[in-house]
Amino acid sequence: MTQEMLLRQIIDYANRADPYPLYTELRKKPVRQEGDELFVVSTYWEIKSLLHDPRISSDARNLSPGAAGTLLQEEEDSPLPPAFLRLDPPEHDRLRRMAMRPFGPPETPRRVYNMRGELARIVDDLIDGFGDRKEVDIVDDFSYPFPVTVICRLLGIPREDEARFHSWADIIAAGLDPDPGGDPGEQRRATHEARTELGMYLSGLIDERSGAPGDDMLSALVTQQGPDGQMSRMEVLSTAALLLIAGHETTVNLITNGTLTLLRNPDVLERLRNDSRLAVPLVEELLRFEPPVQLLPQRTTLADIDIAGTTIPEGASVWLVLAAGNRDPQRFPDPDRFDPDRPDIQHLGFGSGIHNCFGAPLARLEAQLALTALAHRLDGPRLLDDPPPYRQNAVLRGPRHLNIAFDGLRS
Amino acid sequence: MRLVVDLNRCQGYAQCAFLAPDVFAMHGEESLLYNPHAEEAQREQVLRAATACPVQAILVEDTDEAPATMGEGLSGVR
Ligand code: HEM
Numbered sequence: 443m444t445q446e447m448l449l450r451q452i453i454d455y456a457n458r459a460d461p462y463p464l465y466t467e468l469r470k471k472p473v474r475q476e477g478d479e480l481f482v483v484s485t486y487w488e489i490k491s492l493l494h495d496p497r498i499s500s501d502a503r504n505l506s507p508g509a510a511g512t513l514l515q516e517e518e519d520s521p522l523p524p525a526f527l528r529l530d531p532p533e534h535d536r537l538r539r540m541a542m543r544p545f546g547p548p549e550t551p552r553r554v555y556n557m558r559g560e561l562a563r564i565v566d567d568l569i570d571g572f573g574d575r576k577e578v579d580i581v582d583d584f585s586y587p588f589p590v591t592v593i594c595r596l597l598g599i600p601r602e603d604e605a606r607f608h609s610w611a612d613i614i615a616a617g618l619d620p621d622p623g624g625d626p627g628e629q630r631r632a633t634h635e636a637r638t639e640l641g642m643y644l645s646g647l648i649d650e651r652s653g654a655p656g657d658d659m660l661s662a663l664v665t666q667q668g669p670d671g672q673m674s675r676m677e678v679l680s681t682a683a684l685l686l687i688a689g690h691e692t693t694v695n696l697i698t699n700g701t702l703t704l705l706r707n708p709d710v711l712e713r714l715r716n717d718s719r720l721a722v723p724l725v726e727e728l729l730r731f732e733p734p735v736q737l738l739p740q741r742t743t744l745a746d747i748d749i750a751g752t753t754i755p756e757g758a759s760v761w762l763v764l765a766a767g768n769r770d771p772q773r774f775p776d777p778d779r780f781d782p783d784r785p786d787i788q789h790l791g792f793g794s795g796i797h798n799c800f801g802a803p804l805a806r807l808e809a810q811l812a813l814t815a816l817a818h819r820l821d822g823p824r825l826l827d828d829p830p831p832y833r834q835n836a837v838l839r840g841p842r843h844l845n846i847a848f849d850g851l852r853s
Numbered sequence: 854m855r856l857v858v859d860l861n862r863c864q865g866y867a868q869c870a871f872l873a874p875d876v877f878a879m880h881g882e883e884s885l886l887y888n889p890h891a892e893e894a895q896r897e898q899v900l901r902a903a904t905a906c907p908v909q910a911i912l913v914e915d916t917d918e919a920p921a922t923m924g925e926g927l928s929g930v931r
Contacts, residue, residue: 539882546867546870546871547867547870547871547874547878547879548870548878548879548880548881548882551870551871551874551878551879552874554871555871555872555874719897719900722900722901722904722905723904726904726905786909787904787909788907788908788909792907794907798866798907802868802905803868803871803872803905806868806872806905807872
């Protein structure tokens with residue numbers, strides 16, 4: 443199979459439900475050149491070493507024109523400035539440190555930990571919302587609304603505004619997942635409008651909180667005075683929007699992939715029902731086996747890099763296929779087997795190196811609580827479609843719907 | 854229970870300090886403080902932290918010895 447065909451097949455929607463055989467093919471050449479300026483990396487150690495290499499940039503401004511976006515639709519221009527996800531050191535490090543101060547250790551070690559009770563309540567409320575139904579769509583009824591509600595509570599969005607926040611998040615997420623039958627211009631316009639409205643809304647809230655700070659994260663971002671100084675209002679805005687966008691679709695897909703995988707492996711589901719501690723290694727194995735972020739398509743090289751017998755020239759676009767690295771048999775024995783008892787599970791699901799997922803501890807708790815609650819509360823759950831229908835998106839891959847049936851709810 | 858952090862492996866991802874804040878604490882951005890004789894009641898927290906560690910630097914063992922106070926494990930990482 444030619445290289446070109448292989449990449450197109452990975453992007454091709456027809457292979458969305460099971461791209462893994464294509465990744466096996468891809469790994470036969472750890473670093474593949476596609477056209478003049480695109481290099482695709484698919485083996486564990488090569489991906490990991492590039493994620494820790496300062497000659498690799500996440501800043502779109504370093505990308506040579508024309509290098510990216512031939513196969514993947516580029517993100518539409520955002521009315522917000524790039525947040526630290528798309529910046530390099532030292533700007534990246536300063537902004538990430540300032541965002542971390544009100545989120546995690548050393549300054550705020552308990553913010554995420556203390557959300558446990560609230561997260562469990564949100565999950566239970568969503569399951570109660572199934573009511574008397576014996577069939578639900580796990581995406582629309584459960585895994586989709588959960589992470590947005592969590593980000594709202596984290597940022598301190600007033601309850602009465604949560605519904606608006608949900609609708610912006612929906613439109614922005616839809617923009618990442620072009621509807622093949624829809625009008626692309628129309629969709630781009632809607633996304634732009636939602637981002638602008640979200641920005642204006644947050645901007646108003648920032649004004650409010652700078653005068654009367656609460657103990658939420660937005661207030662802390664606005665008012666903090668640390669060794670790095672203060673965030674500008676634009677920086678607070680783009681950081682808050684990043685938390686929403688980076689933490690949404692990804693977490694939805696982790697919970698949905700998790701539910702799907704459990705229903706395909708009823709013995710593991712039964713074990714989880716009897717012992718909720720299994721949720722912890724189970725979620726790590728899910729992040730290896732069905733990672734919500736399949737590949738990182740936005741890296742570029744700041745210098746020539748020799749790797750696995752290939753030289754990636756300066757200014758090239760590099761795709762790091764995390765999902766292929768996660769199934770590299772050189773790294774994980776029997777990689778295509780879902781096995782929550784693996785003793786060694788250093789997956790690439792949250793990336794690695796300086797951009798490693800900022801929200802990982804929160805995402806872990808969300809997925810652990812959500813999957814445990816489903817296992818406990820659903821009586822006799824089963825899949826109605828296998829494979830389920832997937833979203834278009836090849837990067838943030840996951841089911842669009844996951845219709846399941848069950849006999850009833852346990853309390 | 855007894856635990857050890859392999860500080861040669863630790864890279865300061867801080868997942869343990871998020872997930873088991875009663876046992877692990879970051880001291881500045883780069884050093885980790887932990888209680889090597891955590892209380893039995895903290896077992897679940899500790900197991901969460903050990904499983905989530907991206908470099909698998911936390912080793913956990915069972916013992917019956919009395920818990921000590923936080924601070925014994927102060928060490929620099931990276
Ligand atoms: C299962 C859920 C999640 C997955 C699989 C995931 C995955 C990832 C990955 C792979 C990266 C690395 C991107 C890169 O190297 O270019 C990343 C970065 C990031 N994630 Fe997540 N994420 C998840 C949930 C969250 C949540 C809940 C939040 C926010 C609360 C979040 C916030 C971020 C941020 C801010 C970054 C950028 C970090 C940086 O550039 O330094 N993520 N995530």
